[in-house]
Amino acid sequence: MRQLNFRRTGSGLASLASPARLLRAVARLPSAVALPRGEGFGVLGVIYAAVFTVVALLASIPVVALVLGSLRDSAPGLPGHWTWANWANLASPGVVETLLTTLEVAGLTTAFAMVIGTALALIIHRTDFRWSAAMTAMLGLSFYFPSFILAMAWIVIGSPGGLINDVLRDGMGIESVSVDIYGVTGIVFVMVLHQVPFAYLTMRGPIMGMDPSYEEAARTAGASPLTMLRRVTLPMLSYALASSALLSLVMALEQFGIPVLIGVPGRVTVLATQIYLLCRFPPTAYGLAAAIGLTLAAITAAAILLQRRLARGGRAVVTTGKAGRITPIPLGAWRWPANLFCGVYIAMGLVLPSLILLYTSLIKFFTANPFDAAFTWRNYVYVWNSEATQQAILNTMLVSGGGALIGVLLGAACSYFTVRLQPTGYRVLDMLVMLPFGVPGVVLGLGLLWAYAYLPVPLYGTLTLIVLAYVTRFLPYATETAGARFVQLDRSLEEAAWTAGASRQSGVWRIVLPLSLPSLQSGYFLLFMAFFREISATILIFTASTSVLSVSIWAFFEQANWGLASALSILAMILMLAVMSLLLWAMPGARQR
Amino acid sequence: MMGITVRGLVKTYGATTVIDTISFDVADGEFVTLLGPSGCGKTTTLRCIAGLDTPNGGLIAINGRVVSDAREGVFVAPHKRDLGMVFQSYAIWPHLTVAQNVAFPLTVKGERNTGSAVGWALDIVGMTHLAERRPSELSGGQQQRVALARAIAARPQVLLFDEPLSNLDARLRDRTRLEISRIQRELKVPALYVTHDQTEALSMSDRVIVMEAGRVVQQGTPRELYHRPVNRFVADFIGSANFLEVRRAERQWHLADGTPIQVDPLSDAGGTEPRVALLRPEAIRLDAGSVVEQNSTLNRLTGSVLGAMYLGPHIEYVVAAGGAHIRAFSRLELPPGSPVTLTFAADDCRLVDDTAASPKRNPASDYPRQSPILENIP
Numbered sequence A: 001m002r003q004l005n006f007r008r009t010g011s012g013l014a015s016l017a018s019p020a021r022l023l024r025a026v027a028r029l030p031s032a033v034a035l036p037r038g039e040g041f042g043v044l045g046v047i048y049a050a051v052f053t054v055v056a057l058l059a060s061i062p063v064v065a066l067v068l069g070s071l072r073d074s075a076p077g078l079p080g081h082w083t084w085a086n087w088a089n090l091a092s093p094g095v096v097e098t099l100l101t102t103l104e105v106a107g108l109t110t111a112f113a114m115v116i117g118t119a120l121a122l123i124i125h126r127t128d129f130r131w132s133a134a135m136t137a138m139l140g141l142s143f144y145f146p147s148f149i150l151a152m153a154w155i156v157i158g159s160p161g162g163l164i165n166d167v168l169r170d171g172m173g174i175e176s177v178s179v180d181i182y183g184v185t186g187i188v189f190v191m192v193l194h195q196v197p198f199a200y201l202t203m204r205g206p207i208m209g210m211d212p213s214y215e216e217a218a219r220t221a222g223a224s225p226l227t228m229l230r231r232v233t234l235p236m237l238s239y240a241l242a243s244s245a246l247l248s249l250v251m252a253l254e255q256f257g258i259p260v261l262i263g264v265p266g267r268v269t270v271l272a273t274q275i276y277l278l279c280r281f282p283p284t285a286y287g288l289a290a291a292i293g294l295t296l297a298a299i300t301a302a303a304i305l306l307q308r309r310l311a312r313g314g315r316a317v318v319t320t321g322k323a324g325r326i327t328p329i330p331l332g333a334w335r336w337p338a339n340l341f342c343g344v345y346i347a348m349g350l351v352l353p354s355l356i357l358l359y360t361s362l363i364k365f366f367t368a369n370p371f372d373a374a375f376t377w378r379n380y381v382y383v384w385n386s387e388a389t390q391q392a393i394l395n396t397m398l399v400s401g402g403g404a405l406i407g408v409l410l411g412a413a414c415s416y417f418t419v420r421l422q423p424t425g426y427r428v429l430d431m432l433v434m435l436p437f438g439v440p441g442v443v444l445g446l447g448l449l450w451a452y453a454y455l456p457v458p459l460y461g462t463l464t465l466i467v468l469a470y471v472t473r474f475l476p477y478a479t480e481t482a483g484a485r486f487v488q489l490d491r492s493l494e495e496a497a498w499t500a501g502a503s504r505q506s507g508v509w510r511i512v513l514p515l516s517l518p519s520l521q522s523g524y525f526l527l528f529m530a531f532f533r534e535i536s537a538t539i540l541i542f543t544a545s546t547s548v549l550s551v552s553i554w555a556f557f558e559q560a561n562w563g564l565a566s567a568l569s570i571l572a573m574i575l576m577l578a579v580m581s582l583l584l585w586a587m588p589g590a591r592q593r
Numbered sequence B: 001m002m003g004i005t006v007r008g009l010v011k012t013y014g015a016t017t018v019i020d021t022i023s024f025d026v027a028d029g030e031f032v033t034l035l036g037p038s039g040c041g042k043t044t045t046l047r048c049i050a051g052l053d054t055p056n057g058g059l060i061a062i063n064g065r066v067v068s069d070a071r072e073g074v075f076v077a078p079h080k081r082d083l084g085m086v087f088q089s090y091a092i093w094p095h096l097t098v099a100q101n102v103a104f105p106l107t108v109k110g111e112r113n114t115g116s117a118v119g120w121a122l123d124i125v126g127m128t129h130l131a132e133r134r135p136s137e138l139s140g141g142q143q144q145r146v147a148l149a150r151a152i153a154a155r156p157q158v159l160l161f162d163e164p165l166s167n168l169d170a171r172l173r174d175r176t177r178l179e180i181s182r183i184q185r186e187l188k189v190p191a192l193y194v195t196h197d198q199t200e201a202l203s204m205s206d207r208v209i210v211m212e213a214g215r216v217v218q219q220g221t222p223r224e225l226y227h228r229p230v231n232r233f234v235a236d237f238i239g240s241a242n243f244l245e246v247r248r249a250e251r252q253w254h255l256a257d258g259t260p261i262q263v264d265p266l267s268d269a270g271g272t273e274p275r276v277a278l279l280r281p282e283a284i285r286l287d288a289g290s291v292v293e294q295n296s297t298l299n300r301l302t303g304s305v306l307g308a309m310y311l312g313p314h315i316e317y318v319v320a321a322g323g324a325h326i327r328a329f330s331r332l333e334l335p336p337g338s339p340v341t342l343t344f345a346a347d348d349c350r351l352v353d354d355t356a357a358s359p360k361r362n363p364a365s366d367y368p369r370q371s372p373i374l375e376n377i378p
């Protein structure tokens, strides 16, 4: 018998694991059954039509604009001609080389991140590791650590004039060895740090949800813990591993903040940054950028399609939903290596970058030796008093707070239709929602840039356009969190309301909404955090009055103003932590697993 | 007409026809059960009546009002059908208290003063003291009662039940069975009850409708179904049964080994092809040894014990007799191989149709001889 449990598990930051649920949900198949369509459904019918239209516009406008843009020989809004030249130029050595670099960077990143993330998940959830709760919390925090801030911190540490070289030269007098982060290795290194929490979160669910009897059967058949891990656990997780790796690959392919900060000075270009460079630096080539964008989107979309097929096939194999108590594997002699492994990751991915930024934000001139440093508040004073910054903070809060609300409501409505009511055309709606999921942020921004240069809607240069971009990009987060809940909610709960005399609308209002509130809250939390740190979709469409925090931080950094950039990063992260705590306090649902 | 009327109901999913043109009535105040093996379309039929599924053909009327007519395109939404339904999963809303759950059918219609109706419904199921509890704090049996109270709270015109007892343990099931019967009689509304459990069907219903693969095989009172099943499927599904292959030679029926046997003349339409005779184990008297006395109205077969299963009240024996394996009950303790005599009246041995639709299966001859469940009695 099914019991819906309202107990709240975990607490605070320890369980910011909603992304894991989201990713599990991405893999799901809507298994619901068609409902009677005999009666026109009144208010809901109107809402359906509205939702359908909005989603169709959101998803198709940037894509169509990109396709058209890729066939133009001019910048958006300027007179020009139709041409195939942009597509022909894809074969130019420059673009091909960039494509190869992109695949190299993304492939390496995925491989390392998957190994480290899976190892972490196994250590934390399968062994008698002592610091599980703390590690889970830290990994949750590093998941929300913005990629471009991480890149900035590591540039401060590893660039030719940075911390490590300073220590080597001035501290130890070593001239022969030097470190240079500006290169493929540096990009991959920081991207791995950034994506490990994602790999961990996606692998954690399958690892924890695995039916313990499979492993127990292996143990009783005489397998040692290591043999069991090698011959039963990992093979059984292979579908989950493959599906998680594909999602990691997509993230790595569309990663923008890290390759733009580290790659541009080092002359390493990936597709995402090439699009940006082609649009921002003369001679601009918007049409070629659009063609590259579509190519990149096609690659990521293929990976996502493959992932969904894999996930579909593999779901039944691994989890049976009867997660039980699993006897932890004793670490024994491996205890200290395991502790060290976890500690080093947290140090490099979270603690060290934060401390470095704090340090850089408090000094006048950069030096690796804190005893030489002249400490000052002036960066904070400047940032605090700057009207541009204040505007950016206000914009960020508006876009994240309001945009996430719009996103969650729209996403929940979509899911209700696609999972529950399934009216005519619901499959198209489902597809439309997922469409932008494979479109990298920069590409989406470029699409909107093309679209609103021509469309007779005065959206360019407004916060609305930024909200549109974010909602489009992250709508699948909302539909999948809400959809996962709707799938899980026993149909008969809603049917019982109908047979008891409730109309469809009042069934939604009185039964479905209250029962899905926790996942709507966690959807809001996810969207808020995603909007707060988003930079790739914004970078091509912001204007002076619509700048957001991420863009401001990045602008300071681009002007080589490490102090101001660090100070604003620290402020942004404090703000983010404050909002996080506030949201978690106000919305217990966001805390749920 | 009061009650539920179903005429020519058809439901298909894609290419598969799940309900194939079925018709039946539930009279006012009558308790009717849909009985059949899992997957035969009982739930689908009930959901069509509730309006949770849209039929592809046929007509459904509730208390004289047509609620669904595929040809005319009539379809009344579930919330306008004035139903009380108990779901197999109970579907108790976890975010509402027991009292709020029960009050829902009233409040949703805009009624403010729900106190007395909720009190009445909770009283009927004996849950008044738990009114303020959350569903998660209730046992399965208690949740089941809340579902029942919720179904009757608004005094609906019909009651629908979808295997409401299947999640309860055996003892609780017996008690709740009686309770549901009592409540339905008190409310005097037509009730349609879906189950795959013959005991539930026989003990609660005024009438039972046996379904197989989307069709109605037989409808009748529990007694009719037990004593005069129309075919082997119904006989097998209701009660336990031996099926004896018989063939006619010169106006006399014979068992497989040629032993002559008398059958119920009312079931004998006079054909000459081989038939199947139904013989209920409980209609057989089993005696140790060979009884020689002759009696023209009784059939008497001699055979030997193949195996036995201890069931408590009696022992179920499998006896090799007349060229068949026959199950019979007795309280005697007999070791395997013992000679026994089976005695039964001609009226208890009825010829039935051996339907091709159901898989051919003889439970007695399916008995494995060396099965661990067969107990060797010393």
Ligand SMILES: Nc1ncnc2c1ncn2[C@@H]1O[C@H](COP(=O)(O)OP(=O)(O)O)[C@@H](O)[C@H]1O
Pocket: A033, A034, B013, B018, B036, B037, B038, B039, B040, B041, B042, B043, B044, B045
């Ligand atoms: N939504 C559906 N789609 C396809 N087939 C279905 C659907 N619902 C039920 N069925 C099929 O219809 C048949 C009857 O189902 P059901 O009415 O639930 O049987 P019962 O309640 O008698 O066990 C089954 O074979 C089942 O697989």
Ligand SMILES: [Mg+2]
Pocket: B039, B042, B043, B044, B163
């Ligand atoms: Mg059923």
